[in-house]
Amino acid sequence: MVKVIIKDKKDMNTMIMGTNPWPESKYEVMGSQDAICYDPEVEILSVKFSKIGQKTFDSYPNLKWIVCRSHGYDNVRSDLAEKYNVGIVCTNPHTNDVAEWIVDKVRGENCLVFGSGRIAKKFCEIYDKNSHMINSKTKFDSSTITDYDTIVLACSPTKNPILTDELLKNFQGGVVSISRGCCIDNSVLEYYLGNGIEYAEIDILDHSKYRDYMIKNCEELNYYYHTAWGDEKSYDSRYFDELFKEIDLCLKSKSANVVQDRKIDFFDFSN
Numbered sequence: 001m002v003k004v005i006i007k008d009k010k011d012m013n014t015m016i017m018g019t020n021p022w023p024e025s026k027y028e029v030m031g032s033q034d035a036i037c038y039d040p041e042v043e044i045l046s047v048k049f050s051k052i053g054q055k056t057f058d059s060y061p062n063l064k065w066i067v068c069r070s071h072g073y074d075n076v077r078s079d080l081a082e083k084y085n086v087g088i089v090c091t092n093p094h095t096n097d098v099a100e101w102i103v104d105k106v107r108g109e110n111c112l113v114f115g116s117g118r119i120a121k122k123f124c125e126i127y128d129k130n131s132h133m134i135n136s137k138t139k140f141d142s143s144t145i146t147d148y149d150t151i152v153l154a155c156s157p158t159k160n161p162i163l164t165d166e167l168l169k170n171f172q173g174g175v176v177s178i179s180r181g182c183c184i185d186n187s188v189l190e191y192y193l194g195n196g197i198e199y200a201e202i203d204i205l206d207h208s209k210y211r212d213y214m215i216k217n218c219e220e221l222n223y224y225y226h227t228a229w230g231d232e233k234s235y236d237s238r239y240f241d242e243l244f245k246e247i248d249l250c251l252k253s254k255s256a257n258v259v260q261d262r263k264i265d266f267f268d269f270s271n
Helices: 054-059 078-083 095-105 118-126 142-147 186-192 209-217 237-251
Strands: 003-007 026-030 042-047 065-068 087-090 110-114 130-134 150-153 173-177 197-202 221-223
Touching (some): 054 078, 065 237, 078 087, 095 118, 110 118, 186 197, 186 209, 209 221
Parallel strands (some): 003 026, 042 065, 065 087, 110 130, 173 197
16 A cells, blocks of 8 residues: 655645545655654655655655655755655645745846746746746846846756856846745845845845845845745645645656756856
């Protein structure tokens, strides 16, 4: 019998547990701090934010799928998943909420959007002004940044920061970001706040000495502590329907949301 473990209870506690959504499976809901034990029956593990490393793969030797209830999978050791031939799936549960959050924060009329995933595409779809979306395979001439009044970061984790001196030295406008902290060089952001960057609406920043300083001292920065996705109200029936659907597809090895490319993005600013 296939065993499904759903770890992290914060979102699951908002669902009224009724009929078993997977009648052919045995499943268990675990807290983030609950100890995991060796269990060869576990084939599917779903997590919200718990870190997945060597201990997990050792405990679940027959694990086949990790279903992340998120838009990213930086909490998963993807190198180990590849080593043990374990598929990673992201349910992308808050695409509309986050895209609407970006629209609400943009004050300009010409957006340069870094990213080409679901959130970036949805933003460009609902934004009623001008937007230009580039992906990690697109070379971008940084001297053309003067054509835009807003930089939107809506991409996967990047190898190098996107906000660099080369990009920002001729820029005048705002920055809106829902990307991971690695996409932003905090020291560069701090330098250009009020010196080209007129406003910055940032969902996540890396923990560094510059982060706390900017939050306290830079009036151009509004920081949201990774809350752009919404709140518990976003855990509606659609949220759980999508989760159950993904787990069912994983049971059948038919998910379309499998992470195909585990390489992080690298944006080329070549002239």
